[in-house]
Amino acid sequence: MSDTIRDQLLDAILPHVPFDGWTPAAFRAAAADLGMEKAVAETACPRGAMDLAIAYHRRGDAAMVAAMEASEMSEMRFRDKVATALKLRVEALDDREAVRRASALFALPQNAAEGTKLIWETADHVWTTLGDTSRDVNWYTKRATLSGVWASTVLFWLGDESPLAKDTKDFIDRRIDNVMQIEKAKASLKKNPITKPFMSLKDQILSGVKAPDKSRFANLPGNWNRPT
Known part of the structure; x- marks a missing residue:
């Protein structure tokens, strides 16, 4: 209700x-x-309007997920799947002034944590819908990186006056390319005989980092599961 x-x-x-x-x-x-x-x-x-601003953001996420599930992306490169997901999220931005006002709201110090959480949720929806199976530190790095891409995309979109947000979609492609360059650099460092030991040490240190296991907390007090 x-x-x-x-x-x-x-x-x-x-x-x-x-x-x-x-x-x-x-x-x-x-x-x-x-x-x-x-x-x-x-x-x-x-929390009044704050709760509605959050609901507005999540409505956009839900629209993106629905559009992703309805799209045929099986033949795409993974890089293109991620870019397409963000472009679909841009298409869900249906009210520029509402987004502008929400961005200002979540930029306030007392609301910054909530805004950061929402951006993370968007990134998580993208990776989860694309079938991400990582359970180690990559679970976090994928979402953190995509969160940064999405945050910068929203700021770019707010000033974009191109038809159908074409410039914003081109911006997404460039940012995803930047991310892929970072991944290629990391792969190169792992193969380099000089830097390989340091990369291996880094992997060992981070090997204990695991993705959150939501099922562990599902039946604890304060949690409610929707009846099936």
Whole structure:
């Protein structure tokens, strides 16, 4: 029920965001537009407009995942699959002012952790949907690298006036190429007889780093699993 109410509030707040931002005033206006009692709105969104800004970002992630699953990418190089995923995420950015205001909101010091988490979630959705099976330190480096690419992409897109965001999509291709150059350099260092021992030592040190095991915490107090 709360998810449905949150979706209704999200749709209702979007027309107010260009004028008021993701603010308490916009949140109150959204509830008023729906004829929704304040207590009901605050129960669905305890943090008010902040919760709706988060929901807006996650709605875009969900649209990207759906588009990825509907796309035929089996014949693509993995580099192209990642680039395509980010381009699909760009296509889910349907309201420039809402994104601009959300970027400003999550840039505030008190909200930076939440904003960083959302960017990480986007990267995680990309890798998970593409079938990433890494369970070691690569699980983290893949998502951290892609998070950086996505964060810079959003900033570029905010100033992009090209048709169908063509310049932004070209920007994505360049950033992915940069990442691939880094990976090639790492592979070269592992083969170089001078640097190989240092790379091996690095791998040994990081061998104990594992991807989070969500199943370990699934049945602990404070966690809830949706009924199947």
